[in-house]
Amino acid sequence: MNITTKTLSGLTAILLATTSVQAAELTFGMQDNEVSNVYQGAAAFKEKLEEISGGEMSVKLFPSATLGDFKAMVAQVQAGELDMVMTGYPDMSYIIPELKLIGAPYVVKDYAHLKEIIAGPWGQEMDVKFQDEGVKLLDVWYYGTRQTTSNKQIDSIEDMAGLRMRTPNVPFLIAYAENVGATPAPVAFQEVYLALQTNQVDAQENPLPTIDAMKFYEVQDYIALTNHFVASAAIQISADKWNGLSDQEKAWVEEAIMAGGKVSNDITFEAEANLIGSFKEKGLTVTEPDLAPFRAAMKPYYDELEAEFGEGAIAKVIGN
DSSP: OOHHHHHHHHHHHHHHHTTTOOTTEEEEEOSSOTTSHHHHHHHHHHHHHHHHTTTSSEEEEEOTTTTOSHHHHHHHHHTTSOSEEEEOTGGGGGTSGGGHHHHSTTTSOSHHHHHHHHHSHHHHHHHHHHHHTTEEEEEEEEEEEEEEEESSOOSSGGGGTTOEEEEOSOHHHHHHHHHTTOEEEEOOGGGHHHHHHTTSOSEEEEEHHHHHHTTGGGSOOEEEEEEEEEEEEEEEEEHHHHHHSOHHHHHHHHHHHHHHHHHHHHHHHHHHHHHHHHHHHTTOEEEOOOOHHHHHHTHHHHHHHHHHHOTTHHHHHHTO
16 A cells, blocks of 8 residues: 555545534535535435434535545545445446547537436446446436637637647546647646637637636636537445445435435526526637537547447437
8 A cells, every 4th residue: 555545545434434423424525626516416316315214314424535545535435434426427438448449539419418428228238337446326417518618719620620729637538639630739627728818729629617717718708619528526425335235225315315306406507597698698609519520530430439339339329
């Protein structure tokens, strides 16, 4: 065990010990902070669970990566040190590689499609794999659809050529930039604003609420609704913890999770709907390029994935 792991394990133990955890209290860790939409959903989950259980069940929230990054928290859930964790659904591909398929650009059309996939045959196969890893998926909340901002107008895929585009160090988002003709550029998230302002990069991609919160609109004049990735917040619970709950307790948790998801999703959908008008009022140009060529451009990346997971793997995900 290295020093970092020892320190993190010690911090986890101290934080969890200070919560006066009782048998009916759930601990819930996430990377998002207290002002995020998904945190508001988690707070609503906590409130609803405590209400419908008559106080028999409660939740202790650990936002802002207090317990480490999402991989550290997943490990804690697997070890029984933490009850619940929130991650992106495809982010779990580091332990369930098949989830790379649903992360590929344009495989998922929108949030309703994502929910349909997860509820369908392929999603149920993934559910078994989650549980094999000691985790049960309770729900997937909407995090936002990633769009592209730039310092020049994007009316078609041809306008992507040569753009230096900041992407996170995520294979499927790097593949998006590369396959539409841009050059992916690694820039830490907290440095994106300055990189755009100084023309170190020409473009970036994020959901509209993130573009607003990080004020990227101050240093970019154009937003193209490329809709290339539907981001999610997967709410997971330790399989052992779940199996140890009574049927009544499980029903309470499921009802409360649905209530929390509605709060989070409603905030995000409303924000996205309002932000397009808000950005236009700020003087930005918002374009809606034809996305068929963008989707077609992903074929080489799809071929890479199917070489790894088998011919027809992507069609299986979307039910074709």
